[in-house]
Amino acid sequence: MKGPTFSPMFRKFAISYLIVLLLPNIAGYLSYRASADVAVANSVENSRLLLNQSKEILETRLNEVKSFTKQLAINQDLTRLMSETLPEGEHNVYGLWKMSRDISNFSKTNEYLQSFYIYLNNSDVVLAPDAVFFRPEHFYANNRYADMSLQEWREGMLNRIHENEILPLSPYVRSNNPSSVITVVQSLPLNSLYRPKATVVVTINERKVGSLLDSMSERYGGWGFITDGDGNTMLASGIDQADIEQLARVPSGLEEDWRRFENGMLLISIRSDATGWRYTAGIPEGVVKEKANQIQRETWTFNAVALLAGLLIVVLFSYRNSAPIARLLGMFKEHPGTDGSAIRNEYVFLAGSISRLMSSNKELEEELDKQLPLLRDSFVKRLLTGEFLSPGEIAAVSSRLGMKPLPERGCVGLVRMIGYDSESSEEMIHEYNLARLVLKAKLLETMPRLLITDWGSDKIAVLYPFGETESGEAEEEDGFARRLEQASGNALRNYPMTLALATGDSYRTLRDVSRSFDEAQQALEHSAYAGENRLTRYREIVRETEMFYYPIDTEQRLLKTLKAGDAEESLRVLDRVLTMNLAERELSYEMRQQLISELKGTLLKLLDQQPFYDEEFAAAVGSRIAQLQPADKTEKLRSALEWIVNELCRDVSKKKVDRYHETIEAVKQFIEREYANADLSLYRIVEAVNRPEKFVTQLFKEYAGESPIDYLERVRIGRAAELLLENELTIDEIAVQVGYNSGHSFRRAFKRVKGTAPSAYRQSSL
Known part of the structure; x- marks a missing residue:
């Protein structure tokens, strides 16, 4: 009798199993090809996204620098310094010192603003943060371009008209330390036609900008560089200028030509619509195809092992299934015996994947818990600066952070620690930090509902929500001020420092927190100016009638609410400005005229910034804005501003509704089609x-x-x-x-x- 291994039944089983075995191997090969292509495409796209992210961050920071120069253009103190005329050799020392102190705050808002100066043409003075140079050559001695003489610096940089001009990378020496900088220059006033009255110069260190491209070399082992519209190199990381000049067939950065493989490198270029700059990155081809090569190795290894194992299983199953049939044909009266087959059902990979997923999820939760205090601190800062547009947004964010709903009423205070003339030493900085921790702990112990955040290196901002059981507003505000003064005084008895405390007026809605915080800042500045070491309340400050009240933060909030179409909040901000200036202050006609000009400038700026306004509507509103006159009665002025705000917000709301209906119709059409x-x-x-x-x-x-x-x-x-x-x-x-x-x-x-x-x-x- 023929053995079962060579029987026809065995061969039939073997052929059937081999066909079944080959099908998944063919499918695996096709899957490998598709996966490899997807891996390469994903790697290329990820590289492009990383380069685009660097571009967006750089443009955002540069736009902030440009916005800073525009803020200086509307700064009244600077405008007065630019325009005043003094006898030769005399200077407005106090005004220059105050301006230098005021602009020092900008260096804390953006790392690109850590090195800037303002040149005043009429007085031949250079203003820097916390420093005034009455002779520009003194400033030039420690802050100069290595390839530019003093005369060239004066003529080409200070005495020439500049409109948001960005100069390429240049060698620069600051305090005998050589470096390279990108320079942003703006002449003041804006749109100057002749010799400027002032020039704002911002120097941005190459290392600060270059960090955006370092990820290309650190992550991929490649390089990156930026060129302007004329081909000048603005910045380079991981590549020298000589190598840049030798590059050939670099992509143009347009949508149809943004990537190319050349000489073992993937070249990616994107072009900025805002500046015309081209951002180029080079990534080794091996890095781009690393995932695809890994897939290839793993696929072929797996297929080889699977094929060998499959052949063994084919022989085993063919023999086991053909043997009973062969014995049945050879033995007429014998009944075929039963033979159970083992079923293998392995889930090792799935179990391992689930275990890893659970472990990763736990690590993510722990990391989020670590970040929660920072997020809550950021929430308090946003609340103080008035970044939230509605109570609903405030409630949603506080709920996500696990915080209790905040009462609508409360008060804001500021505590400033005064103890050292300098904080340069490590021991003094440690002393400040320790004192701040002790002070915050004492305040929270005395007032558990208190929200606290650091404000600068020497100040603490506190937000105290009033309890629902408290009766009157005066009692609440007085009680908060009393507890704040008592707790602060007891906290730092063992530290050689004094405290300056200030509180703003109480607020009645959470959107008014920023107003109370602004008042607390004014009260703190007033106490520093007056040299008083006691708690200063905003309502106790003597109102100055020489200047009007319209800070930049208020203007930005007004613009933000108008863009959002929030008429109620916009009118509330305007009412606050009008009340502070026309009811609580006695402005001179000149100050009233400047106030109206500032308000008109804000509204006209909004019309210029929002391109979706119809020309006819913009012309009508612009005409009504132009009709605002400082001689108008307060009620007439208030009525005209209310009309303008309502029209602007109504137009924004109408366009929102139109967009909403377009979205709904698009959803319906897609559903009816699919x-x-x-x-x-x-x-x-x-x-x-x-x-x-x-x-x-x-x-x-x-x-x-x-x-x-x-x-x-x-x-x-x-x-x-x-x-x-x-x-x-x-x-x-x-x-x-x-x-x-x-x-x-x-x-x-x-x-x-x-x-x-x-x-x-x-x-x-x-």
């Missing part, structure tokens, strides 16, 4: 209209009265009802045609919408 797709989900719908999922759901419910998924179900059932009446397809066929995976789910949905089963609905129409 309803037959069984994989259609809410994610696919919002992806098609390019809007956030939560936004689309809430918007659709508000304006359409139902969710997008409910509308999808209604469209599907409506089309199914039509097909049922045609009586040409079975119910299961109709279910598939309208996008249901099974007849059972279709029948349940049909009965839920129509109130009857599909079969009964069809019978009722006959």
Whole structure:
């Protein structure tokens, strides 16, 4: 008798198993090719995203620098210094010192503003943060361009008109330390036609800007550089100028030409629409294809092992299944015996993946818990600076941070620690930090509801929400001031320093916190100016009538609320400005004229910044703004401003509603076009209209009265009802045609919408 290994039945089983074995190997090869291509494409796209992110960060920082120069252009103190005329050799020492002190705060807002100066042409003075140079050559001695003489610096930099000019990378020497800088220059006043009255110069160290491109060399071992529209190198990281000049066939950065493989390198270029600069990165080809090569190695190794194991299994299974049949053919009266087959069902990889996922999730939760105090501190800072646009936004953010809802009423205070003339030594800085921790702990112990955040190196800002059981506002504010003064005095008895305390007026809504904080800052500045070492309240300050009240923060908040279409908040900010200036102060006609000019400038600036205003509407509102006159009565002025604000916000709201309706119609059209797709989900719908999922759901419910998924179900059932009446397809066929995976789910949905089963609905129409 022929052995089972060589029997025809064995060969048939073996051929069948070999065919089954080859199919997954062919599929694995095709999958490998697709995965390798996707891996390369993802690596290229990730590199482009990283380069684009560096571009956006750099442009954002440069825009902040330009915004800083524009803020200086509207600074009244600087305008007065630029325009005043003094006898030769005399200077407005106090004004120059005050201006130098005021501009020092800007260096803390942006690391690109850590080195800047202002040249005043009329007095031939250079203003730097916390320093005044009455002779520019003294400033030039420690801050100069290595390739520019004093005369060239004066003529080419200080006495020439500059309009947001960005100079290429140049060698620079600061305090005998050589470096390279990018320079941003702006002449003042803006749009000067002749010799400027002042020049603002910002020097940005190459290392600060170059860190944006370091990720290309650190992460990929490549390089990156930036060139302006004329091909001048603005910045380079990981590559020399000589190597840049030798590069050939660099992509142009346009959409159709942004990547290219050349000499073993992937060259990626993107072009900035704002500045015309070209950002180029070079990444070794091996790094780009590393994932694809790894996939190739793993795939071939796995396929080889799987093929060898499969051949052994083919022999085993063929023998085991053919042997009983062969014995049955050789033995006429014997009954075939039974042979159980072991079933192997391994889930090692899946179990390992789930274990790793749970471990990663736990690590993520722990990391979020570590970041929670920083996020809460950031929330308090945003609340103090008035960055939130609505109480709903404040409540949502505080809820996400696990904080209790804040009462609508409260008060803001500031505590400044005064103890050392210098904080340069490590021991003094440590002493300040320790004192600040002790002070914060004491304040929280005395007032548990207190919200505290550091404000600079020597100040602490506190926000005290009033309790619901407290009776009167005066009692609340007085009690807070008393507890603040008592707790602060007891906290630092053992430290050689004094405290300056200030409080603003109490607020009645959370959106008014920034106003109370601004008042506390003014009170603190007043106490420093007066040399008083006691708690100073804003309401106790003698109102100065020589200047009007319209700080930059208030202007920015007014612009922000107008852009958002929030008429109520915009009118509240305007009412505060008018009350502070026209009711609580006695402004001279000149100051009133400047105030009206500032308000008109703010509103006209909004019209210029928002391109979506219609020309006719912008002309009408602009004409009404131009009609505002300082001689107008207060009520007439208030009425005119209310009309302008309401018109601007109404136009913004109208355009928002139009965009909302466009979004809803786009959702409906997409659903009516794709309803037959069984994989259609809410994610696919919002992806098609390019809007956030939560936004689309809430918007659709508000304006359409139902969710997008409910509308999808209604469209599907409506089309199914039509097909049922045609009586040409079975119910299961109709279910598939309208996008249901099974007849059972279709029948349940049909009965839920129509109130009857599909079969009964069809019978009722006959």
